[in-house]
Amino acid sequence: xxxxxxxxxxxxxxxxxxxxxxxxLLGLAAWRLPPRRMLPVLLVGTPLPLATLWLLHRVSVGxxxxxxxSLAGLRLHWHLDGLAGLLLLLTQLLLxxxxxxxxxxxxxxxxxxxxxxxxxxxxxxxxxxxxxIWVAADLLTLYAALELMGLTAVGMMLLxxxxxxxxxxxxxxxxxxxxxxxxxxxxxxxxxxxxxxxLAGLAAASxxxxxxxxxxxxxxxxxxxxxxxxxxxxxxxxxHASAWTPVSALHGALVVKASFFILMQLWQRLVPEAVAAxxxxxxxxSLAVLWGxxxxxxxxxxxxxxxxxxxxxxxxxxxxFPLLAGTSAAVATxxxxxxxxxxxxxxxxxxxxxMAAGNLVLADGVSRLTxxxxxxxxxxxxxxxxxxxxxxxxxxxxxxxxxxxWLLLQAAILAGQWPWVVVLVVGTxxxxxxxxxxxxxxxxxxxxxxxxxxxxxxxxxxxLLLALAALGLGLGAEWPLALLREEGMP
Amino acid sequence: xxxxxxxxxxxxxxxxxxxxxxxxxxPRACLAFIAFALLMALAWWRLxxxxxxxxxxxxGALLTGMALFHGLGRPGSRSPLPPRDHEGRPxxxxxxxxxxxxxxxxxxxxxxxxxxxxxxxAASAEVARRPLLVAGLAIMALGLWAFAHHHHLLRRLxxxxxxxxxxxxxxxxxxGPVVEVQGLILVGLMxxxxxxxxxAALLRRLHALDGRVTLETGPETTP
Numbered sequence: 124x125x126x127x128x129x130x131x132x133x134x135x136x137x138x139x140x141x142x143x144x145x146x147x148l149l150g151l152a153a154w155r156l157p158p159r160r161m162l163p164v165l166l167v168g169t170p171l172p173l174a175t176l177w178l179l180h181r182v183s184v185g186x187x188x189x190x191x192x193s194l195a196g197l198r199l200h201w202h203l204d205g206l207a208g209l210l211l212l213l214t215q216l217l218l219x220x221x222x223x224x225x226x227x228x229x230x231x232x233x234x235x236x237x238x239x240x241x242x243x244x245x246x247x248x249x250x251x252x253x254x255x256i257w258v259a260a261d262l263l264t265l266y267a268a269l270e271l272m273g274l275t276a277v278g279m280m281l282l283x284x285x286x287x288x289x290x291x292x293x294x295x296x297x298x299x300x301x302x303x304x305x306x307x308x309x310x311x312x313x314x315x316x317x318x319x320x321x322l323a324g325l326a327a328a329s330x331x332x333x334x335x336x337x338x339x340x341x342x343x344x345x346x347x348x349x350x351x352x353x354x355x356x357x358x359x360x361x362x363h364a365s366a367w368t369p370v371s372a373l374h375g376a377l378v379v380k381a382s383f384f385i386l387m388q389l390w391q392r393l394v395p396e397a398v399a400a401x402x403x404x405x406x407x408x409s410l411a412v413l414w415g416x417x418x419x420x421x422x423x424x425x426x427x428x429x430x431x432x433x434x435x436x437x438x439x440x441x442x443x444f445p446l447l448a449g450t451s452a453a454v455a456t457x458x459x460x461x462x463x464x465x466x467x468x469x470x471x472x473x474x475x476x477x478m479a480a481g482n483l484v485l486a487d488g489v490s491r492l493t494x495x496x497x498x499x500x501x502x503x504x505x506x507x508x509x510x511x512x513x514x515x516x517x518x519x520x521x522x523x524x525x526x527x528x529w530l531l532l533q534a535a536i537l538a539g540q541w542p543w544v545v546v547l548v549v550g551t552x553x554x555x556x557x558x559x560x561x562x563x564x565x566x567x568x569x570x571x572x573x574x575x576x577x578x579x580x581x582x583x584x585x586x587l588l589l590a591l592a593a594l595g596l597g598l599g600a601e602w603p604l605a606l607l608r609e610e611g612m613p
Numbered sequence: 614x615x616x617x618x619x620x621x622x623x624x625x626x627x628x629x630x631x632x633x634x635x636x637x638x639x640p641r642a643c644l645a646f647i648a649f650a651l652l653m654a655l656a657w658w659r660l661x662x663x664x665x666x667x668x669x670x671x672x673g674a675l676l677t678g679m680a681l682f683h684g685l686g687r688p689g690s691r692s693p694l695p696p697r698d699h700e701g702r703p704x705x706x707x708x709x710x711x712x713x714x715x716x717x718x719x720x721x722x723x724x725x726x727x728x729x730x731x732x733x734x735a736a737s738a739e740v741a742r743r744p745l746l747v748a749g750l751a752i753m754a755l756g757l758w759a760f761a762h763h764h765h766l767l768r769r770l771x772x773x774x775x776x777x778x779x780x781x782x783x784x785x786x787x788x789g790p791v792v793e794v795q796g797l798i799l800v801g802l803m804x805x806x807x808x809x810x811x812x813a814a815l816l817r818r819l820h821a822l823d824g825r826v827t828l829e830t831g832p833e834t835t836p
Contacts, residue, residue: 196792263796270804277811286822293766293815294828300773300808301760305717307801308780312724314794315787337724341717 135181135188139203142174142211143254146218150247157240159230161223161581168219172212179208183606189260200260200321205606206463207257210384213467214253216592217376217474220585222246224478225369227579231485232367242282242370248275249373256381261321262310265385269306273299273349276378279370280362288365291358298348298358306345312338313393326392339394343386343404350382352441353411356434360418363430368481371426375433375477376470383440383466390444401448408441409546416553420560424490425480428557429473435550436469436516439531442543446534454538460604461530464596467603468523471593472515478586479508483565486575492560496567501575504583506565511590513558515597518551523596622659623748626652626782630752630775634759637698639767643681646771650674653778656745657798660790668799672806677774680806684767684813692821700764700827710761718754725750725783745786753779764827766819770812777805 132140149167158164182188182205189202203211225246229239252272259265277299281292314320316335317328329335351359359379363371394400415435422428446458482505483498484490498506515524528547535543596603629652633645650673658666686693725746756776763769781798788794819825 197796263793263800266797267800270800274804274807274811281811281815286819289815289819289822290828293812293819296808296812296815297769297773297828300804301776303801303804304773304777304780307777307797308717308721308783310797311780311784311787314784314797318788318791320793332727334724334727337720337727340720344717 132190133188135178135203136190138174139178139188139258142171142178142215143251143258145171146250146254147244147247150244150250153243153247154240157236157243158226161226161579161585164222164226165219168215168222172215172219175208175212175215178203179205179212179606182208197263198261198321199264200323201258201264202260203258209463209467209603209606210257211254213470214250214257214377217373217470217589218246218250218253220474220589221369221373224372224582224585225367227582227585228367228369228481228485231576231578231582234367238282238284242279242367245275245279245282246373249279249378253377253381256385260323262313262325263320266303266306266310269349269382269385270303272378272381273303276374280366280374282370283365283367285365287361291361291365295358295362298355302345302348304345305341305348309338309341309345312341322388322392329393331394331396335393336397336400339389339397339400342389346382346386347407350379350386350437351434352383352437353407353414353434356411356415359434360427360430363426363433363477364424368478368485371430371481372474372477375430376474379433379437380440380466380470383437387443387462391447395447396449398445398449401444404441405445405543408438408444409542411435411438411441412546412550413438413553416550416557419557420553422557423492425484425492425495425561426477426490428492428561429476429480432476432516432554432557433473435553436465436473439465439469439528439547439550442531442535442546445540446531446538446543450534450538454534456608457530457534457537460607461527461534463607464523464530464600464604465527468515468527468593468596471589471596472512472522472524475508475586475590475593476512476516478582478589479505479512482578482582482586483509486578488576492564495561495565496569498565500568504587506562508583508586508590509561510558511587511594513554515590515593517554517558521597522594523600524593526597526600619744622652622656623744626656626748627751627755630755630778633771634755634768634775639685639694639696639698639765640682642768642771643678643685646681646774647674647678649775649778650677653781656782657785657790660785662790662795665790665795665798668802672802673774673778676806677809680810680813681767681770684770684816686817686820692817694767694816694820694826698763698765698768698826714757714761718750718757721753721783722750725787742786742789745782749779749782749784749786751779752776752782755779764829766812766816766826766828770809770816773812774805774809777801 187202187204192199225242248271252268255264255268259268277292277296280295281288312334313325317325319325319328348355412435415431419428419431422431440462443458443462447455483502486502515522518524518528532547629645629649633642633649636642654666654669657669753776756772756779759772760769760776763772781801784794
């Protein structure tokens with residue numbers, strides 16, 4: 124069910140756009156009046172996820188919403204279905220958690236208030252960009268939102284202002300800009316071949332052929348670069364090494380996944396039957412799982428372990444492409460659900476893990492793994508949070524990671540695509556290896572201890588809540604999966 | 614406008630792009646870029662997109678030009694960049710970049726060759742746009758070459774801007790100056806401007822911190 128395009132906007136549409144446009148305004152307000160406590164941030168931010176919950180309820184009752192804006196002769200389309208609504212909810216919860224964490228982080232790390240104030244408008248811009256990406260239904264809106272997301276992410280990474288941060292940020296900026304040009308060229312080819320920009324029109328008007336294939340290849344190259352998928356992941360780890368913890372958490376949890384989401388949307392509409400290309404993407408994903416896992420096992424600093432683990436875990440998402448291309452409906456449904464559950468579980472767990480790692484590093488004043496000795500006694504809560512988040516990453520029951528990997532395994536066996544089964548098993552073993560390496564270092568008690576710095580209690584609490592949410596998502600997966608099932612795939 | 618006029622303008626664009634990317638003397642390269650952007654604005658105006666021409670002149674030529682010169686630093690100011698690019702050429706990851714650039718160019722060339730045949734564009738409009746396509750491909754090739762080849766961050770920013778202009782020309786050549794194309798190019802111009810401003814400011818800070826003008830780790834320390 125959908126409203127006619129030029130009807131006066133429905134209540135749902137008004138609520139949706141208010142929820143999308145509120146964060147930048149709140150960000151600007153927080154720039155002028157930086158919040159000093161976590162509670163006001165939480166109180167101001169909580170209505171947004173509540174509004175999205177209401178929208179999800181409306182969507183589950185009455186079907187997806189869609190509409191269009193007219194802007195100087197341009198028609199910009201948007202749509203909200205169960206998947207977009209769930210991702211919007213996830214985004215708002217993670218942004219809220221990071222905002223609350225950031226208040227504590229500023230106090231604990233003693234960042235000057237003036238320097239930190241710039242974080243807030245950038246956070247607002249990032250929130251608007253992510254929200255737009257989930258609901259956009261034409262390539263122009265997607266392009267603008269993707270660029271807004273990339274530039275705000277670069278800006279946030281630069282905020283610490285150290286030489287290391289500037290260098291990593293510059294590399295990230297150049298990669299992001301070139302990736303956006305590859306994307307624009309792909310859009311140009313599609314527009315030249317079909318004359319359409321809206322996704323529904325493109326899906327109807329584009330015919331499989333060389334031009335669509337090349338356009339998709341260019342679009343995919345740009346998006347894979349921005350999503351840090353295996354051979355194009357070089358910028359990711361240095362960028363995290365010097366970034367502030369709340370920024371790292373948001374980046375690892377959401378920013379890289381938005382590019383994946385766009386790629387999946389376009390792939391399903393333009394080249395759903397391209398089996399060979401889908402296997403190529405699956406192969407890249409497998410290499411990402413292996414390479415990211417191996418590098419995480421070799422990394423010497425705690426934040427590097429977490430960042431390399433992001434490279435590896437993103438690989439699992441790419442396995443969806445071969446499992447969705449030309450397979451039976453049962454396999455496709457399993458893979459579809461597994462992918463989004465893995466995305467949500469990993470987003471929550473990775474944000475929790477970055478925050479727990481940040482707490483360990485900040486309280487202990489050390490960043491190398493071997494210097495963590497004794498952390499088990501002095502910082503038990505942060506270490507426990509790290510462990511709970513790791514349960515999801517390893518895919519142990521009852522976490523969301525377990526359910527997602529279980530569904531993925533079922534899909535791979537049902538489709539007879541055995542290579543992915545091997546990848547799943549090896550990836551899990553590698554994850555367990557690097558997680559237990561961190562614990563082995565933290566449980567050494569022999570070394571002389573230095574003082575640990577007390578952190579605001581909220582920082583540990585936010586991280587713990589996110590880690591528990593990732594765990595609970597595995598138990599309560601029925602609700603989001605049912606929403607996904609109802610509407611099927613594009 | 615006659616076809617020869619179009620060809621002349623397209624040829625001039627390519628020449629300006631080349632002189633911007635080949636010049637080791639950076640202030641002159643930046644001036645060449647400003648001239649290139651002004652000519653782009655003229656091209657948009659003649660295509661019947663006056664607002665786009667205005668945006669290109671203000672954002673592409675004026676503001677990006679100011680950002681680039683800010684990145685260079687005035688000779689009298691604190692820690693200006695050396696005006697000449699002295700960076701050496703050998704580099705280990707160059708083959709990968711060359712390969713990526715060649716694949717990009719080959720894909721774009723093949724697709725551009727394929728699109729007009731399948732589209733339902735009128736033949737006359739198609740012929741009039743052909744110089745745009747050729748110029749776009751040539752400028753994109755120059756930009757890709759420069760981006761893969763140069764170390765110096767200011768020259769890479771120039772290369773990115775030229776590459777972007779090539780993509781814009783291809784976009785206009787493939788789909789005509791319709792409102793969707795103008796919207797895409799407008800967003801692209803804004804992104805390029807913000808990217809250039811950010812890049813130039815970063816370059817200044819990096820140069821002030823430890824005198825570097827490239828991303829390479831420690832080229833000064835190795836003889």
